[in-house]
Every structure is written in structure tokens, then in C-alpha cells.
Amino acid sequence: MRLGACTHKGKVRDLNEDAFYVTENDIQLFAVADGMGGHNAGEVASETAIHTIAEYINKNKEMINSKDSILALLKEAVQKANEHVYHKAEKNTGYKGMGTTLTVALLLTKIYLAHVGDSRAYLIEEEKISQITDDHSLVAELLKNGTITEDEAKVHPQRNMITRAIGTDKKVKIDLYSSPVKKGDILVLCTDGLSNLMEDWEIRDKFLKSPSIDLACNELVQLANDRGGVDNITVIAVQI
Numbered sequence: 001m002r003l004g005a006c007t008h009k010g011k012v013r014d015l016n017e018d019a020f021y022v023t024e025n026d027i028q029l030f031a032v033a034d035g036m037g038g039h040n041a042g043e044v045a046s047e048t049a050i051h052t053i054a055e056y057i058n059k060n061k062e063m064i065n066s067k068d069s070i071l072a073l074l075k076e077a078v079q080k081a082n083e084h085v086y087h088k089a090e091k092n093t094g095y096k097g098m099g100t101t102l103t104v105a106l107l108l109t110k111i112y113l114a115h116v117g118d119s120r121a122y123l124i125e126e127e128k129i130s131q132i133t134d135d136h137s138l139v140a141e142l143l144k145n146g147t148i149t150e151d152e153a154k155v156h157p158q159r160n161m162i163t164r165a166i167g168t169d170k171k172v173k174i175d176l177y178s179s180p181v182k183k184g185d186i187l188v189l190c191t192d193g194l195s196n197l198m199e200d201w202e203i204r205d206k207f208l209k210s211p212s213i214d215l216a217c218n219e220l221v222q223l224a225n226d227r228g229g230v231d232n233i234t235v236i237a238v239q240i
Contacts, residue, residue, distance in 0.1 A: 001028070002239040004213035006221045010193055011229030017042030018191050018234040019050040019100075027061055028107035029054065032119050032234050034191040036165065037089075037098030045085050045100040049166050052081040053104055064108070071176045074104060074114035078166070078174050082116075085167025099165035103133060103189050107238060111187055113177040118162050120195050122203065123179060124186040129204035132177055136164035160192065160231070186213070186239045190220075193231035197224045213237050 003023075009016035017035035033049045035042030056077040063073040081102060089095040101117025111132070113121055118135040134140065138161040142148045148156060166172060181187070186207050194203075203220065210216035217235045224233045 002213045003237070004215070004217035005234075005236045006214075006217040007234040008221050008225065008229070008232070010232050011225055013232055015040060015043055016232045017046055018193070018232040019043075019046035020189075020234050020236055021050045021054050022236060025058070027058060027064070028238075029057055029105070030107070030187070030189055030236050030238060031102065031104040032189045032191055032236060033100045033102045033166070034117065034119050034193070034232065034234070035098065035100040036162075037095065041089075041095045041098035042100065044088065044095055045098040045167050048085050048088060049081040049100050049102050052084045053077050053102070056080050057106070064106070067110075067112075067178060070106060070108070070112045071114075071178065074106065074112060075174055075176060078102060078104065078114045078116065079172070082166045082172040083170075086170055089167060097168070099168040101162065101191070102166045105187060105189060107181070107187065107240070109181075111177075111179045111181050113175075113179070115175040115177070116164050116166050116172055119189065119191045121177075122188040122190075122200070123181070124188065124204050124207055125182075126184070127204075127208075129200050131200065132179055134175060135162075136175075137162050154196075160196075181240050183240055186237055188235065188237045190235040191232060193229075193233035194220060194224050194235050196231065197227045207237060213239055 035046030
């Protein structure tokens with residue numbers, strides 16, 4: 001298994017409100033979060049969510065034994081993260097309204113994912129890249145119902161508006177996925193600071209053509225900055 005990760009505040013924002021987690025032990029856990037809120041509230045939301053996820057899953061790793069229990073573990077961890085972010089916002093007026101996207105992956109014989117918001121998970125298989133997660137955003141809904149085209153979506157003035165987030169309500173609806181993987185496949189997690197400035201094929205080609213996964217992550221972040229760096233940028237990749 002080969003790993004890479006890179007994050008940057010971009011060229012416009014004062015703070016990097018993205019957060020990420022890359023496995024530090026025998027549990028192959030990966031996560032990205034893109035915080036939102038005034039002052040440093042977005043940073044607090046994303047860091048709180050990532051810390052809660054990592055702590056909860058590592059404390060309950062005995063549940064990693066079947067598809068149903070793994071997905072249940074991910075769902076419980078994300079609900080716990082939602083509670084922690086929500087209660088922090090309730091207790092501190094400076095954090096009022098804060099929230100974060102969250103995309104979490106457990107890599108076993110399959111990829112297991114929990115997802116809220118518009119950060120993304122991709123899978124690169126040989127020459128093909130597929131977006132596993134669905135964006136919880138206004139633009140995604142407009143695309144789905146045919147109100148706008150894909151070209152219009154790329155320049156829509158409200159393309160950063162998300163319809164679901166961690167911490168903005170007491171309960172959150174969580175998307176859960178499981179996907180088969182094989183040796184050589186590459187799992188990519190990223191925030192919209194990257195995906196909004198890239199075509200999917202560009203992400204694919206960077207990983208297929210770069211000499212290392214880590215270098216590809218750094219090159220993608222640099223490319224996003226070269227294209228304006230209008231948001232915080234984070235990408236994680238792991239090759240099975």
C-alpha cells in the first residue's frame with residue numbers, strides 16, 4: 001500500500017479550514033473534512049469531526065468484522081462527530097452555525113465509506129476514474145433534476161452551497177457505501193477546493209503518470225493553486 005496526502009490554504013483564504021486523517025496504525029482509516037463558519041469556526045468544526053471519527057473507530061475496532069457492522073460503525077462514528085460539532089456550536093457563540101463536510105473511508109477487502117457534504121471519494125481502476133460519493137450540494141440537485149447542464153454547474157454562482165453538513169443540526173443523514181477493490185486501485189479523497197478546479201480525468205492522469213502517490217497529491221494541490229486557489233485544498237490518496 002502506498003499513501004500520499006497534501007493540504008494547503010489556497011491563495012484567497014486566510015486560514016486552512018480543511019482537516020484530514022491518514023491511518024497511523026493497523027486500521028486503514030482515511031478521512032477529509034472541509035469546515036465552514038465565521039472566524040476560525042470552520043477549522044474547529046473540521047478538526048473536531050476528524051478527531052471524533054478517529055477516536056471512535058479506534059476505540060470500537062472490534063466492530064470491524066462484517067459489512068453490516070463496519071457500516072454501522074462508520075454511521076455511529078459520523079453521528080458522534082455530528083453531535084460533538086453541534087454541541088460545541090451551541091455552547092460557544094463564536095462557533096454558532098459552524099459545520100463541516102466529512103468523507104470517511106475504511107479500507108479492508110472492500111472500501112467502506114461514510115459521507116456528508118460535497119467533499120469526494122474517487123476510485124481509479126486502471127484507466128478509469130469513478131466518483132463513488134454523491135455531492136450534497138445545490139448544484140448537484142439542480143443537475144439531477146435537469147435545471148442546469150454540467151457546463152453551467154462548473155460556473156454556477158452557488159456551486160459552493162452544500163445541502164447537508166456535519167454539526168448544523170442535531171441529527172444528520174449519512175450516505176454509506178461499500179465498493180470492491182483490487183490490487184493497484186487508487187482511492188482518492190478530496191475537498192471541493194480541488195474538485196471544483198479539476199476535471200476527473202486530470203485527477204486520474206496525475207496519479208497514473210506521476211512517479212509517486214505523494215508527488216501526485218502535491219502536484220494536484222499546486223495545480224489548483226495555479227488555477228486561482230480560491231478555496232482550501234486537500235487531497236489524500238492510497239494505492240491498494
